[in-house]
Amino acid sequence: MDDYKFLFKVVLVGNAGVGKTCLVRRFTQGLFPPGQGATIGVDFMIKTVDVDNEKVKLQIWDTAGQERFRSITQSYYRSAHALILVYDISCQPTFDCLPDWLREIEEYASSKVLRVLVGNKIDREDREIPTHVGEEFAERHNMYFLETSAKEAENVERLFMQIAEDLMKQARSRDLPRYDASTTNINGRTSTVSDSNCCSRFQ
Ligand SMILES: Nc1nc2c(ncn2[C@@H]2O[C@H](COP(=O)(O)OP(=O)(O)OP(=O)(O)O)[C@@H](O)[C@H]2O)c(=O)[nH]1
Numbered sequence: 001m002d003d004y005k006f007l008f009k010v011v012l013v014g015n016a017g018v019g020k021t022c023l024v025r026r027f028t029q030g031l032f033p034p035g036q037g038a039t040i041g042v043d044f045m046i047k048t049v050d051v052d053n054e055k056v057k058l059q060i061w062d063t064a065g066q067e068r069f070r071s072i073t074q075s076y077y078r079s080a081h082a083l084i085l086v087y088d089i090s091c092q093p094t095f096d097c098l099p100d101w102l103r104e105i106e107e108y109a110s111s112k113v114l115r116v117l118v119g120n121k122i123d124r125e126d127r128e129i130p131t132h133v134g135e136e137f138a139e140r141h142n143m144y145f146l147e148t149s150a151k152e153a154e155n156v157e158r159l160f161m162q163i164a165e166d167l168m169k170q171a172r173s174r175d176l177p178r179y180d181a182s183t184t185n186i187n188g189r190t191s192t193v194s195d196s197n198c199c200s201r202f203q
Pocket residue numbers: 014015016017018019020021022023033035036037038039040063064065066120121122123124148149150151152
């Protein structure tokens with residue numbers, strides 16, 4: 001039976017090739033897929049986890065990093081409870097693009113969205129971005145920070161579990177409205193909420 005107490009929408013963004021799909025696959029299926037093709041548009045996977053003995057369903061949206069899909073992926077920001085912004089610690093340009101991604105997030109996502117910065121591929125030996133540089137960026141922009149390896153399964157479980165715990169805490173303290181699938185529609189109105197701006201997000 002598909003019973004759960006909370007449903008949260010988590011959206012991954014970041015440059016093409018930083019490992020978004022691999023992070024999602026690692027967490028939801030426990031594998032590191034060989035020869036992963038680029039994501040076309042948006043894909044999603046579901047995983048239900050236990051937090052404090054409650055079932056929390058995470059709907060994880062994996063967006064394409066390629067510029068040509070940007071207008072599609074932007075429409076998914078709006079109803080996100082959490083946004084994971086990913087860069088590749090061995091690829092400086094993916095870090096240099098972070099301010100552009102933040103501008104997108106500011107424009108399209110709720111100001112209350114939980115924002116997480118992730119430096120992926122820490123198994124690689126050709127690191128270009130030191131940990132402290134990622135940390136400082138995250139601190140400056142009020143983001144939670146973690147370095148991961150989808151390949152070696154490092155910190156991946158921790159990343160999503162931390163998000164689930166934080167969102168549950170917020171939901172509990174702010175009495176989050178019941179999630180309604182129709183709220184994922186960017187122009188969607190729902191009868192369950194009175195403020196058309198907030199939908200299933202935190203107030
Ligand atoms: N060494 C290493 N390689 C990784 C890791 N995560 C992903 N990769 C590799 O990076 C490449 C891109 O991974 P994807 O998960 O497809 O990247 P993406 O961010 O989803 O890319 P788009 O779908 O184009 O936006 C693949 O060749 C992966 O095998 C990691 O943690 N370590």
